[in-house]
């Protein structure tokens with residue numbers, strides 16, 4: 001409690017510094033919003049273990065860190081970011097270091113007419129623009145959402161006009177570089193009626209320094225809009241990563257969102273999809289792969305508000321060593337949402353007897369004519385399968401790797417963007433190779 | 441090639457193999473028969489190195505090396521192959537990838553060049569013909585959703601790819617229809633040669649009409665209680681196991 005209160009005060013101080021440093025460059029409206037958000041944050045305080053949503057994820061380590069806000073972020077401008085780009089992906093890329101947009105490193109494939117992609121900072125003074133997606137995250141509910149608004153410096157704004165199909169993926173790369181950097185990126189995406197887009201978000205670290213990413217993404221899909229979304233977090237093992245994603249889906253829209261967590265010391269992914277029109281098709285896939293002391297927490301809420309929608313959720317996790325994980329899958333079906341078809345699965349593979357996962361589906365159904373299925377499993381590698389592979393000459397470590405990769409493969413193979421799929425197959429493979437070699 | 445002396449093995453406190461003696465020379469085919477639960481599969485699994493069984497006594501050597509000292513993959517690389525009575529389904533592991541990984545392990549061990557995906561595909565296509573399997577199986581996950589008979593053919597396909605010195609076939613005939621039985625038996629025969637040997641575990645004399653054994657052994661309560669030529673199988677078919685059991689009990693008293 002005292003720790004939480006003390007830290008709240010620390011963030012208030014940082015906020016005052018931050019506001020001073022803005023030096024009037026933030027519009028009056030935005031400044032008011034920042035202050036309101038800060039007040040809301042103070043009111044809420046950081047969540048504690050008494051908060052049901054945070055019971056199994058302790059913020060103690062995060063609260064011990066002196067995350068600064070006005071140090072010279074983005075100083076360490078990187079000249080070459082190719083190492084972090086998705087290889088062979090012809091994309092339009094926006095690169096951020098410590099949350100600051102790097103125009104010189106951004107660009108790439110050109111976008112068609114009817115799509116606007118820009119960094120948020122360039123829009124922050126023209127108020128109207130940023131607003132169109134921002135109302136999705138509820139105000140006064142989540143301390144991290146409030147912090148994001150209060151400290152917002154930059155991010156990405158995407159607007160796809162009605163009926164426009166964007167074949168070029170939009171790639172957003174956040175590179176953390178400075179020690180104790182606290183970055184609060186915002187992504188705001190609007191895909192208008194019948195439009196289509198693909199968005200790739202990647203979060204990496206350029207160093208081993210402790211840093212904090214507290215992102216807020218808000219996607220709004222118009223009627224029959226399509227959005228393919230991939231989020232890959234591969235930050236260093238000292239990083240704290242909080243990600244909030246709010247999606248609003250209108251009639252017949254299609255969302256395919258994949259969330260991969262490979263890095264971070266503590267990661268919390270919170271996703272709330274709100275299916276507000278009929279006939280929405282909404283997919284959430286997830287993969288988490290943790291080892292050492294890593295902790296990953298995936299909270300999802302799929303809210304069915306209208307009839308004839310389908311949601312499909314498939315999360316798989318591999319936990320090695322002393323790593324821990326949480327999966328909370330909430331499905332809320334309102335009374336009006338008849339003929340809902342909701343599927344949820346969470347499967348976990350524990351590679352050590354010290355690793356732990358806490359998984360819980362949470363269904364709240366107020367409609368009577370719905371199809372809802374869910375299942376959670378926790379298991380170890382199948383010893384019979386290991387022996388079978390070994391009996392064919394495949395070594396013990398290799399056999400474990402093959403099976404673990406196959407387990408992850410079920411999520412990875414659903415990635416439609418081939419270069420990204422190849423990258424993940426590769427990085428997952430390498431990660432598992434290490435994790436398994438360390439154990440042997 | 442294989443020399444088993446007084447081999448004993450148990451699971452937990454339960455002793456299953458109670459002193460097996462068996463010698464298999466190059467070029468020979470041995471059939472092992474015996475009632476359910478007598479220890480046939482246990483013997484096969486112990487030979488392949490299953491760690492769920494504790495070897496509590498005796499010895500086994502394979503091509504002059506101490507078999508029991510090797511881990512399962514080493515045994516396989518040395519040329520021992522077990523066709524499982526219950527092949528394991530491995531979701532998410534592509535069959536071709538599985539076959540190629542095993543094949544390349546053998547190559548590495550033998551100091552031969554490994555094959556890339558393309559070259560391996562042409563090799564495996566040839567082998568598929570031997571077991572009359574459709575190429576579509578290669579795209580599927582290992583054994584996943586395969587019918588009982590398909591799994592058995594797939595075992596023989598693996599054997600054809602890995603070309604072992606000694607094949608132990610654990611009820612590879614069970615669950616096969618007449619045509620499949622012929623296909624599997626022909627496959628096994630085609631892979632046999634004077635440098636190779638096979639141990640065929642079966643309940644049915646029928647298989648032995650196709651794969652003609654040099655010796656037939658009866659395993660009962662963890663021991664080989666009777667050995668003979670191929671005519672022993674016919675005798676068992678006719679009289680059942682009771683007389684062997686009675687003799688075994690008589691001998692033990």
Ligand SMILES: Nc1ncnc2c1ncn2[C@@H]1O[C@H](COP(=O)(O)OP(=O)(O)OP(=O)(O)O)[C@@H](O)[C@H]1O
Pocket residue numbers: 451454456474475476477478479480481482483492525
């Ligand atoms: N892992 C195990 N745990 C406990 N008991 C076992 C185990 N494996 C084998 N057994 C027991 O050992 C005995 C021999 O089993 P095994 O499978 O070797 O028989 P089998 O001769 O192959 O029989 P079948 O003809 O039915 O295939 C059986 O009683 C079986 O229950």
Ligand SMILES: [Mg+2]
Pocket residue numbers: 480481482525610611
């Ligand atoms: Mg058996």
